[in-house]
Amino acid sequence: MTPLDGTPVLTAAQMRDAEEATGVSVEDLMHRAGTGIATALRRLAAGREVLILCGPGNNGGDGYVAANLLAAAGLSVRVAALAEPRSAAAIKARDGWGGAVEDVADAAPAAILVDALFGTGLSRPLDDAIANRLHELQATAQFSIAVDLPSGLATDDGAVLTRPPAFDVTLALGAAKPSHLLQPAARYCGAVRLLDIGLGAAGQERVLAAPALRDPGPDSHKYTRGLVAIVPGAMPGAAELASIAALRSGAGYVLLLTDAPGSPHAIVRRAWRDDALDDARIGAVLIGPGLGRDAQAQHRLDTALATPHRFVIDGDALHLVTPDRLATLKELAILTPHSGEFDALFGTSDISKIDRTRRAAARANAIVVHKGADTVIAAPDGRVAIAAHASDWLSTAGTGDVLAGAIAAMRAGLPDAFEAACAGVWLHADAARRCDKAFIADDLAVALTAARGAL
Numbered sequence: 001m002t003p004l005d006g007t008p009v010l011t012a013a014q015m016r017d018a019e020e021a022t023g024v025s026v027e028d029l030m031h032r033a034g035t036g037i038a039t040a041l042r043r044l045a046a047g048r049e050v051l052i053l054c055g056p057g058n059n060g061g062d063g064y065v066a067a068n069l070l071a072a073a074g075l076s077v078r079v080a081a082l083a084e085p086r087s088a089a090a091i092k093a094r095d096g097w098g099g100a101v102e103d104v105a106d107a108a109p110a111a112i113l114v115d116a117l118f119g120t121g122l123s124r125p126l127d128d129a130i131a132n133r134l135h136e137l138q139a140t141a142q143f144s145i146a147v148d149l150p151s152g153l154a155t156d157d158g159a160v161l162t163r164p165p166a167f168d169v170t171l172a173l174g175a176a177k178p179s180h181l182l183q184p185a186a187r188y189c190g191a192v193r194l195l196d197i198g199l200g201a202a203g204q205e206r207v208l209a210a211p212a213l214r215d216p217g218p219d220s221h222k223y224t225r226g227l228v229a230i231v232p233g234a235m236p237g238a239a240e241l242a243s244i245a246a247l248r249s250g251a252g253y254v255l256l257l258t259d260a261p262g263s264p265h266a267i268v269r270r271a272w273r274d275d276a277l278d279d280a281r282i283g284a285v286l287i288g289p290g291l292g293r294d295a296q297a298q299h300r301l302d303t304a305l306a307t308p309h310r311f312v313i314d315g316d317a318l319h320l321v322t323p324d325r326l327a328t329l330k331e332l333a334i335l336t337p338h339s340g341e342f343d344a345l346f347g348t349s350d351i352s353k354i355d356r357t358r359r360a361a362a363r364a365n366a367i368v369v370h371k372g373a374d375t376v377i378a379a380p381d382g383r384v385a386i387a388a389h390a391s392d393w394l395s396t397a398g399t400g401d402v403l404a405g406a407i408a409a410m411r412a413g414l415p416d417a418f419e420a421a422c423a424g425v426w427l428h429a430d431a432a433r434r435c436d437k438a439f440i441a442d443d444l445a446v447a448l449t450a451a452r453g454a455l
């Protein structure tokens with residue numbers, strides 16, 4: 001049972017391919033899955049009675065295998081089924097279960113509820129009676145665990161076909177699936193833990209992991225650590241927040257292009273001029289937080305984009321560019337749209353957030369950080385990282401400005417724009433975890449120092 005950080009994310013079809021590529025039979029993979037589930041359950045149940053709900057497919061098969069192993073280990077375990085198993089592997093697993101099989105409709109509740117009804121094979125919404133029963137049994141349990149996915153969730157796009165109960169833990173078999181990470185599905189999974197079943201899964205989509213960042217050395221000075229230039233506009237507070245965030249993420253020098261005084265004094269302030277960015281030492285330029293969308297904003301953006309720097313483009317600036325303009329930039333830019341900014345720039349669509357973000361990155365030839373409770377980061381070369389479960393308290397004004405500053409600091413210091421974007425998103429989420437609840441964006445920016453210090 002391991003955390004998901006850095007692990008591959010596979011769709012249902014990719015899971016089937018990975019399963020075939022192992023050359024291992026479905027029965028053997030199911031045995032591995034059942035063994036992993038039983039080991040996890042022994043720890044999580046701590047001696048309490050376990051009720052395993054088994055569906056007709058291989059998800060149910062995993063449940064029968066786990067039940068058999070738990071009973072053999074002396075644990076109190078009962079099984080309730082929805083229907084007869086249909087796949088050969090699930091039939092064999094059920095036949096290997098020596099105990100009674102109750103009916104889900106009238107099975108008595110237990111302290112520990114295990115949902116092995118449906119996994120990656122769910123093809124349509126659940127019947128109301130089944131969904132209601134699942135909610136009842138989960139509500140009376142002390143602790144609930146979903147095998148692979150809570151029943152009712154689509155696997156590939158974060159969609160909810162039928163609303164499941166909110167589980168305490170989901171055991172992802174073989175690899176994380178998009179719905180463990182994408183909303184609205186992810187909120188029902190609880191803590192997601194990976195059970196390794198020996199799939200040699202490799203793909204371009206991964207769960208975001210902590211970056212490996214170098215600390216300064218004896219040869220470092222402020223410019224080698226990265227000079228971030230920040231272009232402010234109509235709402236100066238946003239650029240101030242981004243400036244603090246860039247410094248506290250480890251930038252060596254933050255130049256805020258304003259003559260308005262402010263703190264901290266570590267921020268260097270100089271009035272905007274049309275040649276303000278003519279400095280080869282600039283490692284990254286951030287433009288967009290609080291920029292406004294008026295003629296002055298458009299002028300500053302056009303002037304900035306005519307320079308050959310590495311850009312982080314956020315907020316209002318995303319309303320003043322087109323994907324075609326972005327694709328002509330010399331250096332790979334990083335775009336940080338929330339869903340409204342994303343739709344305005346790239347249009348709306350029904351496909352999954354992962355696919356939309358990947359397409360947008362290819363279209364604009366830029367790194368796209370598609371923000372939200374689920375943040376997806378995509379590169380034009382196809383790499384994708386998905387951030388797992390950020391603090392919902394991030395939904396407060398100014399936290400996006402803080403993110404933009406953190407990413408700009410990373411962009412000034414790292415050669416790979418995708419890695420820089422990933423590092424900034426990681427630092428931002430970690431800073432939020434350190435802030436507990438009801439923090440404000442100013443607190444979040446300050447907490448970046450501790451987040452950076454932990455790496």
Ligand SMILES: NC(=O)C1=CN([C@@H]2O[C@H](COP(=O)(O)OP(=O)(O)OC[C@H]3O[C@@H](n4cnc5c(N)ncnc54)[C@H](OP(=O)(O)O)[C@@H]3O)[C@@H](O)[C@H]2O)[C@@H](O)CC1
Nearest residue numbers: 019029030057058059118119120121122123124125126148
């Ligand atoms: N891939 C791997 O490497 C490994 C995968 N493993 C495990 O296999 C799981 C996937 O198994 P799976 O493909 O058999 O699908 P599963 O989720 O059990 O359900 C399919 C069954 O349910 C039925 N059904 C669907 N929707 C329904 C509904 N709303 N209401 C009622 N029925 C519905 C559907 O019938 P049909 O749609 O054909 O009518 C079919 O009979 C995966 O999550 C993991 O746990 C591990 O064992 C080992 C390695």
Ligand SMILES: Nc1ncnc2c1ncn2[C@@H]1O[C@H](COP(=O)(O)OP(=O)(O)O)[C@@H](O)[C@H]1O
Nearest residue numbers: 371372373390391392394395397398399400401
């Ligand atoms: N419910 C949520 N859970 C986790 N993170 C969230 C949630 N809502 C927003 N965020 C994060 O908070 C930040 C908000 O950014 P943005 O919408 O641009 O705000 P602002 O423009 O006010 O700074 C983004 O990093 C986003 O990913």
Ligand SMILES: [K+]
Nearest residue numbers: 115118147149
């Ligand atoms: K399940």
